[in-house]
Amino acid sequence: MELPNPPTEASIADARRSLDNHKSSLADVQHKIDAAETQLAQIVADFRCVINDLQRERTALETKVAETLAYIAPIKRLPHELLRYIFLLNFEEQPCSAWSLAAVCSLWRRLALSMPKIWSKIRLLTSPNASADTIRLWLERSGTRVPLDIEIYLQVQSPSSSSSSRTCARSPSPWSYSAPITTHHYVPFHSVSQPGTIQIIPTAAPVALPPSPPHHDHWEAITPPPPPPPHLPPVSQSSAPQSRASTHWGHIAIFYLVEQMHRWERFVFRFDKQFPSWHALKSISGAAPLLKEFEVSCAEPVYYGEWPWLPSANPNSHVVLPVLQSLTLAYTPFKWASPMLRTNLRHLNLRALPTTNIPLDRILHIVASNQRLEKLSLHFSTVVNAVLPLIPTTLTELKELSVGGHYMMATIVDSLILPALDALSLDMEARDPLEDSITNLLSRSNHPPLTRLSIAYGGSNPPYYYTGGSIIASWGFLADLSHLRSLHVGGTPLDPLLSMLGAPDDDGGPTQWACPYLTHLALRNCPAHVEGLPKLVQMVELRNPEGGTTASAFSSAAPPGPGTVPKRLLQLEMYDCATLGQDVVAWLKSRIADVTCVEPPFERYGCFVMCH
Template sequence: MSYNFPDPPTDLSLADARRVLSTTRSSVSELDAKIEAAEAALAQVVRDSKCLISVMQDERANLQEQASKTMAYLSPIRRLPTELLRDIFLWSFEEHPCFAWVLAAVCNSWRRLALRKEQLIDVHDTRSVVWTTASPSVVIRLLTTQHASADTIRLWLERSGDTVPLDIEIFLRVTSSGSASESSSRRRRRSRSRTPSPPPWSLSFAHNGVASHYVIPPSPLSPPGITILPPAQTPIILPPSPGGLHDTWLSPHHSDDRHTHSSRSSLHWGHIAIYYLAEQMHRWERFIFRFDKQFTSMGALKSISGDAPLLKEFEVSSAEAAFYPEWQWLPNAPSNATLVLPSLQTLTLQYTPFKWSSPMLRTNLHTLTLRALPTSHHPLDRILYIVANNPSLESLTLHFQGVLPAVLPLTPTTLAHVKKFHVGGHFILSQLVDTLVLPALVDLTLDIEAREPIEDTITNLLTRSSAPSLTHLSIAYGTATNPASFYYGPSGTMISWSTLLVDLAHLQSLHIGGTPLEPLLAALGVPDDDTNQMTAWGCPKLEVLGMRNCHAHTEGVVKLVQMVEARNPPLGGGGGGSAGGPAPVNGVTPARLRSLEMYDCASLGEDVVQWLHCRIGEVVCTEPDFDR
């Protein structure tokens, strides 16, 4: 409906317009009310329909769940006898050690079967991190932080029963995210200035439920600021902890509430964990606890005290050279204490307190590793006392930064079974080496801050020991030492490498640090050379050669090429010997080098490095940093 009003408006047209406006507004209001009523009716219909659909969906879900349960009940695996299903579980554990976590999460019946105490103990299985049938002991492997819940340890110990021996390995990561970032920044700054040396240890551990192995080289002596890694040759998994707090260290982002809770829990982690562990000392067969730095509840280690009749291996190691007072615990027990440790064979204490007179150090050990605190100063005769009280030692590793002169006279000590002897630290320790007789020695590492040529120490040791078949020798390879302190005597004459290396006829690996490069390479080169006056090959069985901070002067690279040319001639022939072999001297033909490592020794050049790769299977070279 339209209206035509005259223009210009009159009084009559204005009255008509006002009447029309009022009528129109009334009609709009009526239509609005009808629309609202219709929409309300439609909404009610939709609500009723949705409600009906929801009821039918719930009914369908219930029927589907019932159908799934019925299908699960009809599954063939349900008809397997419990004994057969348990055997299948055990076979799976042997193949995948962390598979138990998966099986225990499938259903209630599988969880009960996987964790059933009497069955697992009967088959010498475990109910902890790793289920295994290899040994009659419960194996606990834990890689954790102090922000995680310590109740995980309590849970595993409760599931381990009351009688089965315990094999425990725990690695505690203490480094905070802030310090980790700072360390990363320092590493990035160093990487811009020089090519870093490869890490002394390689590591891989389980992530996202997949377990793998990692390897630690045999020598526990490493440069200052050592890195303590999780125990070697053991699968590590990261199990979930209550509340999910165990994963806080895996992600740099977490809520303030979680961070606050973790901070509080970190104050008590050690006290809770060590409390539960120490309660089971009578069942310890193997106890290894490693941490990368001091942590708030470190004093909880005081609880480790008492008898451990089953204990075969004990280790507490810190990667940080901490400064803290000694506390009373098992390695600090009084000399007159009566400790029951009849089975202890392996003892490792690194940057943790111990007393030289502790009964724990007088149990006729087979393997002993001691790295003393920087604040501790032991007289030399007391260190010898520790060694002499373990005549059955097969592996001996000592590192003491603070050593006092001997109070009592040193007595020559024979260790007839020692095959590996590693010693490092204070220069007075060279006197300890001079008192030992090691007729079975195979592996020798010397990182002593020597004040005299180390050649005499090595030669005299081998002579007293009736020339054992030494196959591995390392000198100053793990310490940043002034070269002069190792290889120059009071008279200023350099060590005679030719004399020393000719006597090492069985040596297979040699690692040297801090010596001038040319004399060493000349001694390993062709005999009868004018520069070394040798009449026989030095180290004819040498296959692995490592050098660190062995700086070259004028002909270092030339001597290196000549040595490799003599020992590793082209495989097609040449070199004066048989095809592919070096020249024999006095009927002796040296072995070919398999591995060559040179860290911060000389600038070789790309052409020399490529040539070395053509002659030697494994070559690792880093350029020296001349801007230090």
């Protein structure tokens, strides 16, 4: 519509009538739009309902399909007896497999919970801040009659504090300090402060955590385990405050464990430092008719009072331990006259508290009370002179002996006769040279075929230079160790040892090679003079000539003679001994299969230097 301009009264009236018509038309159009949108929304809602119904039907059909496929699966046709047998096979390889098996399906869960046997091996890495109900649940599922194999590793020190400290390189533990466990499967826990799995960091080749605990001479070599398998379900922690949980953990956990003491077959409990409820351990007492192995070990000394527990039982008390074969006590209290120490043990490992002052004759009494010993480890940092005369003690079955601590412990070595000795480790304070003790021991024992020898290798004492005393004054006794295969040495001058291991002397010295079967040489804190490095190269050159022709030059059954060529060295370890240089290390690696070298601290300039 065209309107004149300027507007007149008539055009204005026409415009107003037109405006009213437009507004009416606009309202009609908006009404139609609203109606169409309402209709569309209803259609969408109707179809959404249809789609939802179809999706629910699809889900139900998928569930039925899955159930049907599961029903017709071959494993469903396995008899329950065969499935239980498979569970047992898996349990033998993975002690904690029951937790995974019980989480597969309802049938497997029922079967797993009906088999106490697969819950009978407790492998737990935990802390005082975790819930002790994990132990209760484990014990409940193991039933009431199945023997229990228990290994618990309590990490009191937080992982952050332990990982922040600079770690020094260590060689794998010598023969007497083998790692503890044959299985590497543990149930982890979750920490309140730091979520995630916490494990005790191994300081030597593991177990760990701990397979059968070893008989160690110092704690650092005992290592609880590597991280648990990722498929194991984490054990949830109690919601109680951290401080409250740590206060009561020991009382609750030990209470549950002691209640089942009549079923213990193995009991291993290790902790790295004192925890608030540590004195709950003193409640470990009573009959244990199935117990074969018992260990309670701490990584550092803790000052205890009198404990009325099994290792401190009254000498006249009746202790029911008819099958106990292995006993390990590290930095925990015990009494020399306890009946537990007189059960005809096979393996005995004692690391006494620094506050323990036991006369030498009573230490020897402990040894003499167990005539069937096969492995013996004694470490006493403080001892007193014998009250009664020391009587020579013969242990016809002892194969491994480890003695450390106070220098007077050498008197114990001088009182033993060990005709079956295979491995010897001495790690005592350096007061007098030990070669006479070693020679006299072997002579009294009718020269047993010693294959492993460790001298001051695990100690933390500084090296002994030529200006001071040395734990070995002369290495001449090595000429008589014709069966030795492994030699670990620490804290003694390097040059005389290398000279002895070199070629026989033509000037009135030994006429045959010393230790001709030696294949593993480990050295720690052994200082070298200027000639030390050339002597090392010369010794390796003679024992491992280029071409590798001496590895099997003679049979181990044949006695070495003057013309005998020694076996090749297969492994060489040097820790804080001498600065070799990359060229020498490369040459050594070209002659020896396994070479590990860590430079002395004053050569590292604050950095960790290792060649492997």
